[in-house]
Amino acid sequence: MKFYNREKEIKILSQKITSNNFEFIYLLGKRRVGKTELITHLNNNILQKDFYYIFVEKSDLKVFLQKQEKYIYEKTGLKYNFETIEDFLDFFFLQSDLNLLVIDEFQNFNNVDKSIFSIFQKKIDQYQNKSNKKIIVLGSLQSLMIKIFENSKEPLYKRATFNLFIKEFDLDTQVEILKDIFGKNYNHQILLDIYSIFGGIAYYLKSIYRENYDKYELNQILKDLFFDEFALFKNEGKEILIEEFGMKYKRFFAIIEAISVGKNKRNEIMDQVGLGTGEIDLYLKELIDIYDIIEVDYPFLESKKNISKYKIKDNFIEFWFKYIYSNKDKFELGLYDLVLENVLKDFEKYKGFKFEKLVKDFLILENKKGNLDFTFTKIGTWLDRKNNEIDIIYTDEKENIVFLECKLNENRINQSEINQLKNNVSLFLNKNQKFLDKNIKIGFAIFDIKNIVKFDYI
Numbered sequence: 001m002k003f004y005n006r007e008k009e010i011k012i013l014s015q016k017i018t019s020n021n022f023e024f025i026y027l028l029g030k031r032r033v034g035k036t037e038l039i040t041h042l043n044n045n046i047l048q049k050d051f052y053y054i055f056v057e058k059s060d061l062k063v064f065l066q067k068q069e070k071y072i073y074e075k076t077g078l079k080y081n082f083e084t085i086e087d088f089l090d091f092f093f094l095q096s097d098l099n100l101l102v103i104d105e106f107q108n109f110n111n112v113d114k115s116i117f118s119i120f121q122k123k124i125d126q127y128q129n130k131s132n133k134k135i136i137v138l139g140s141l142q143s144l145m146i147k148i149f150e151n152s153k154e155p156l157y158k159r160a161t162f163n164l165f166i167k168e169f170d171l172d173t174q175v176e177i178l179k180d181i182f183g184k185n186y187n188h189q190i191l192l193d194i195y196s197i198f199g200g201i202a203y204y205l206k207s208i209y210r211e212n213y214d215k216y217e218l219n220q221i222l223k224d225l226f227f228d229e230f231a232l233f234k235n236e237g238k239e240i241l242i243e244e245f246g247m248k249y250k251r252f253f254a255i256i257e258a259i260s261v262g263k264n265k266r267n268e269i270m271d272q273v274g275l276g277t278g279e280i281d282l283y284l285k286e287l288i289d290i291y292d293i294i295e296v297d298y299p300f301l302e303s304k305k306n307i308s309k310y311k312i313k314d315n316f317i318e319f320w321f322k323y324i325y326s327n328k329d330k331f332e333l334g335l336y337d338l339v340l341e342n343v344l345k346d347f348e349k350y351k352g353f354k355f356e357k358l359v360k361d362f363l364i365l366e367n368k369k370g371n372l373d374f375t376f377t378k379i380g381t382w383l384d385r386k387n388n389e390i391d392i393i394y395t396d397e398k399e400n401i402v403f404l405e406c407k408l409n410e411n412r413i414n415q416s417e418i419n420q421l422k423n424n425v426s427l428f429l430n431k432n433q434k435f436l437d438k439n440i441k442i443g444f445a446i447f448d449i450k451n452i453v454k455f456d457y458i
């Protein structure tokens with residue numbers, strides 16, 4: 001499968017790697033997003049230089065150093081004896097052949113020997129002003145990587161010269177990938193299905209490619225990847241999050257599962273998982289601020305916690321918890337076909353919720369391209385205490401504001417739906433009267449098989 005997108009990331013990293021300065025760069029991004037693939041592509045196809053790549057396993061320090069001795073001998077034919085991590089870093093800074101050191105799963109040094117981070121600090125301070133070497137470190141445990149580099153009490157705080165967050169593929173790239181996978185059989189219905197399940201995570205899209213499907217069949221993809229005894233992603237959510245959460249994973253899993261099945265208000269989550277006020281606030285804060293798994297959705301331009309909603313940010317995590325983790329008892333009984341049958345019955349409804357997120361992603365992308373009537377600076381949803389809701393509102397905070405209801409099927413838009421949307425907009429404007437004299441557009445964002453989204457204004 002070819003390499004996709006990442007032009008901006010490649011450009012800035014190429015500049016950093018070819019500069020005459022010392023660089024200590026850390027790349028952050030969720031598991032499976034494509035960090036290692038980015039660095040490999042950068043080296044092999046752009047820079048075309050040899051680099052020293054280390055994958056940090058959770059082994060003891062002696063085993064780690066022995067592996068580096070062997071690796072260096074294989075690359076250079078020279079034998080070295082590293083007694084300490086300090087010996088190894090001195091070798092890297094003083095030898096002339098390899099200028100780029102890439103360390104994957106850097107946070108695993110925390111399991112090897114926590115003092116290693118202090119040694120990195122010492123060597124960076126020692127060599128940074130007299131060396132043009134480059135070190136790039138990658139990590140997928142976001143909470144630990146952020147702590148290592150952004151906690152003022154940690155030795156590597158402010159030692160990085162640059163950091164880069166690797167995001168999911170945008171919608172344009174997802175379309176490009178799916179067209180390459182399904183060829184002439186592709187249409188935007190496939191995008192909506194796959195987006196609802198996987199989002200724009202590189203590894204998951206590549207997994208569909210590796211299955212080598214002749215045609216698109218949603219039930220077969222779901223069966224192969226989730227609903228079979230040997231399905232590739234049957235345990236994926238557990239595998240990528242247990243290490244991140246540590247000993248508290250059961251509490252976190254219960255909260256995420258509750259949100260995935262529609263319990264998205266604070267009191268609903270509390271009732272579902274059986275936690276008190278203090279505990280639930282602590283866990284929710286960690287899931288938002290530390291682990292970046294969920295987000296709190298306040299009413300547009302407001303911050304009233306009592307009418308906020310909690311949402312899972314990652315499409316794959318939401319799908320896995322809603323349909324796999326919540327059915328773990330049935331999975332243990334081997335009832336994969338039964339669960340899949342129920343999922344397929346519910347999936348159209350589920351896509352309706354995911355379509356709202358897709359529309360938001362679509363608008364943000366079009367906004368960046370300058371393809372909208374105006375450039376918006378705020379986008380969000382609105383909800384009041386009586387559950388009157390507007391799916392999407394966006395505004396330039398000057399002259400223009402747009403209100404949208406998201407619909408998969410325009411045939412289901414009737415006069416009652418139109419009247420309800422107009423009523424909800426009136427309720428919003430009564431509370432936010434500064435918009436009354438602005439250019440107001442009200443309408444529906446509708447899934448379109450040709451253009452992904454089309455807009456019908458009333």
